[in-house]
Amino acid sequence: MNTATAIEMCNVAAGSSKDANIVVAEQVNWKILPGEYWVIGAPQHSGKSDFLMMIGGLTAPREGDYIFLGVQMPVFDETLLAHRLKLGFVFDGGQLLSGLSVAENIALPLRYHRELSPDELDARVTELLELTDLMAMANLAPGRIGRAWQQRAGLARALALQPEVLLLDSPLTGLDARHANWWLGFLDQLSRGHRWLDGRPMTIIITADDFRPWQGHARQFACLSEKRLTVLGDWSGVEKSRDAAVRELLNVEAAP
Numbered sequence: 001m002n003t004a005t006a007i008e009m010c011n012v013a014a015g016s017s018k019d020a021n022i023v024v025a026e027q028v029n030w031k032i033l034p035g036e037y038w039v040i041g042a043p044q045h046s047g048k049s050d051f052l053m054m055i056g057g058l059t060a061p062r063e064g065d066y067i068f069l070g071v072q073m074p075v076f077d078e079t080l081l082a083h084r085l086k087l088g089f090v091f092d093g094g095q096l097l098s099g100l101s102v103a104e105n106i107a108l109p110l111r112y113h114r115e116l117s118p119d120e121l122d123a124r125v126t127e128l129l130e131l132t133d134l135m136a137m138a139n140l141a142p143g144r145i146g147r148a149w150q151q152r153a154g155l156a157r158a159l160a161l162q163p164e165v166l167l168l169d170s171p172l173t174g175l176d177a178r179h180a181n182w183w184l185g186f187l188d189q190l191s192r193g194h195r196w197l198d199g200r201p202m203t204i205i206i207t208a209d210d211f212r213p214w215q216g217h218a219r220q221f222a223c224l225s226e227k228r229l230t231v232l233g234d235w236s237g238v239e240k241s242r243d244a245a246v247r248e249l250l251n252v253e254a255a256p
Contacts, residue, residue, distance in 0.1 A: 005067070006165055006203045007032040007055065012064035014054040016047060023062060024050045028229045030222070034164070035201040037191045039214045041249040042224040048207040049092065049169050051224060055205065056089045056167050069164065085113060088163035092170045094154030096142040102153045103129060103138040109160040128156040131196060133182075148179040155186075159196060165203040166190065172213055184217050191219075211238055211249045223249065 009030045016022035024047025032038065042048035053059050054066070057074040066073040071083050096105045107125045110116060116124065129135045132152040137145050142153065151171060158166060168187075172180050187206075193199040208214065211221065221232040225245035232238050238246060 004033075005031050006034045006036070006069060007205075008065075008067045009061075010065045012054075012066050013062040014047070014051045015059065015062045016050050017053055017059055022047075023227060024048075025054075025224060025229055026063070026227050028064070030229060030231065032203065032205070034203055035191070036220055037187075037204045037218045038220045038222065039206045039208050039211065039218040040222050040224055040229070041208050041211045041246070043245055043248055044209050046224055047227075048209075048224050051229075052089075052167055052169050052205070052207050056087055057084055058089070081113075085109075085161050086164040088158035088161065088166045090151070090154045090158045090166070090168040090171060092151075092173060093147060094142070094150035094152075096150055096153055096157075098142055101139050101141060102134055102145065102149075105142065105153055106134075106156045106160060109157060113161060124160070127196070128160060131159075132156045132186075148175050151175075162197055163202075164200075165205070168204070168206045170207050170209065172208065172210075180213060184213065188217055209249065210251070211246075212251065 007030070009028045012028040013026040014024050014028070016024055040048060040051070050059070054061055057068070060074045069083065069086060071080065096102070103125050106128050107121060110121055110124055129138050132155060134149065134152055134156065137149055142150050171183055175183065187204060190197065190202040191204055193201045206218065215235055219234060221235065221238050223230045223232060223243065223246050225243070230243065232241055232246065238250070
């Protein structure tokens with residue numbers, strides 16, 4: 001497989017994280033180049049979160065070969081920890097630790113994986129809080145802030161180690177227009193090359209149950225339905241598709 005790709009899959013199958021007998025995707029053949037910006041659309045309960053967890057190396061493929069930046073996944077060997085940390089993951093709802101403040105949650109990856117002085121750590125966390133407009137909530141417990149802000153804290157934590165690939169599970173779910181527009185604008189900046197990444201364009205993969213908000217933002221689209229991942233290409237490919245699942249993700253009726 002080509003090590004110049006960010007991600008490459010050959011005949012991959014992904015299973016459910018809750019039931020080992022359930023397959024959510026199979027015979028996936030997919031290539032992602034560095035700097036691409038993908039949205040994987042899927043109807044609810046189609047297994048898109050489980051599929052994203054497999055991409056993130058949190059679960060192993062049931063079949064096939066999955067290569068991430070030239071290395072076979074999943075990477076559980078501690079000697080390859082630095083490679084695994086090139087993947088950042090934003091969970092649906094943020095999935096913060098309730099016993100820690102927002103700032104402490106964001107600091108966790110830096111404490112575990114970077115040798116920073118207390119002043120350096122504080123400076124990094126402060127910058128991440130500012131990037132995500134969370135400064136006013138830095139010392140609050142996650143339970144004292146709204147879900148939209150918890151999601152942003154999850155993003156800040158995922159960005160702490162400046163990963164090369166960012167995975168986001170349904171980041172717009174439950175957000176009002178103001179918060180959704182913030183996410184769309186910020187992800188556009190990451191995709192183009194944000195100062196937090198020293199101007200390096202980030203590879204982004206997102207799951208969603210509605211394609212429409214991503215028009216004009218994401219550049220590549222795919223649909224996961226009935227265990228099959230169908231690559232649609234750019235937005236014109238989405239609009240031209242007659243697939244019932246794709247039409248559902250656009251909230252329009254499929255052609256007869």
